[in-house]
Amino acid sequence: MTQKLSKMLLRCLVWLRRLPYRRGYGIHSPFAFRLVTQVFYNKEKYYAYERLAQEQRHTPPCDITLRDCRLCFRLANDFQPQLIVVPAGSNYDLLAKYFEAGCRRAILRRSNAEMPSANALYYIGRQNAIAFLSNELPTTTSPYVIIVEGIYDSPLHRQAWQRCLTRLTPAHHAVTFNLYRYGLIYITSKLNTQHYTINFW
Numbered sequence: 557m558t559q560k561l562s563k564m565l566l567r568c569l570v571w572l573r574r575l576p577y578r579r580g581y582g583i584h585s586p587f588a589f590r591l592v593t594q595v596f597y598n599k600e601k602y603y604a605y606e607r608l609a610q611e612q613r614h615t616p617p618c619d620i621t622l623r624d625c626r627l628c629f630r631l632a633n634d635f636q637p638q639l640i641v642v643p644a645g646s647n648y649d650l651l652a653k654y655f656e657a658g659c660r661r662a663i664l665r666r667s668n669a670e671m672p673s674a675n676a677l678y679y680i681g682r683q684n685a686i687a688f689l690s691n692e693l694p695t696t697t698s699p700y701v702i703i704v705e706g707i708y709d710s711p712l713h714r715q716a717w718q719r720c721l722t723r724l725t726p727a728h729h730a731v732t733f734n735l736y737r738y739g740l741i742y743i744t745s746k747l748n749t750q751h752y753t754i755n756f757w
Contacts, residue, residue, distance in 0.1 A: 588731055588752055591742075595634045596735070596756055602629065604657035615650045624737065625654040627756075628703065631740075632658030632677055635701050639676040641665045648681065655679070672743070674698030682706030682713070689716040695727050699744035707739040724749055 583589045605626065612622070632640060632655045640659065642652045644666040655677070656664050662677075668684050674696050680688045682705045689704065707717040717739050724730040724741075730749045733740040735756040 583752060585731070585747075585750060587747055588733075588750065591634070591733070592752075592754060595630050596627065596733075596754060598630055602626075602633070604629065604654075608654060608657060611653060612650060615653070616646050618647045618650055620647070620651050625651055627738075628679065629654040629658040631701065631703065632662065635659070635677055635699075637662050637675055637677040637701070639663050639665060639673070641667050641670055641676065641678045643668050643679065643681040643684070645681075648679070651679065672700045672702060674700055677701045678703065680704045682709055685709075686712055686716045689720040692723060693720075693728060693730075693741070693743065695729075696743065697745045699742070699746075701743070702741040704739040704741070706737065707734070708736055721751055 583592060608625075608629075609622075628651060636659050638661075640655045640662045642648050642655055642664065645668075648666075652664060652666065656662070659677075668681065669688070670678070671691065672678055672694060675698050678701070680702060685704050685706055693702075704717070707713055717734075720739075720741075721732060724732070726749050728743055728749055729745050729747050731742045731744075731747050732751045733742075734751070734753045737756075
């Protein structure tokens with residue numbers, strides 16, 4: 557069985573297992589429902605998509621798909637952070653451009669390991685995901701967002717993600733989204749701690 561066929565079969569299996577969690581079904585939180593329907597599944601053509609697609613032709617190939625880059629663009633555009641932290645390395649150059657275009661007022665920093673601070677968006681690469689998820693996340697009255705790549709890459713990644721969720725107390729005011737390829741953690745004092753599985757893949 558070829559690798560391409562194996563990935564296709566895995567994608568179908570994951571999609572079928574997550575079918576009950578598609579497009580916000582069963583979500584009662586207005587905040588979470590809005591994110592799922594208007595950000596995760598948004599199919600509008602944003603102002604920067606065409607320009608970024610042209611720039612992609614001159615960017616070295618990377619492991620991150622166009623669909624994921626556009627998701628990150630929409631997340632940055634929706635949250636409007638003051639700071640965006642993206643891993644160093646050429647594999648994340650294209651992703652950094654999408655983040656910058658999504659929130660042009662934000663300062664972009666390239667760093668592989670950095671603890672969260674207020675009004676910031678963090679993208680954690682799969683190579684640093686386990687170590688990052690093993691840390692205690694700070695509580696704060698100002699919001700921040702964490703995007704963790706590859707939470708289902710291996711049993712160790714899955715265990716690290718689950719342990720992180722168990723350490724999120726009501727004091728964190730965290731809302732998390734399991735998108736299979738990504739784990740999203742929203743920390744904001746306006747919300748109650750809740751965990752969602754989304755059929756995004």
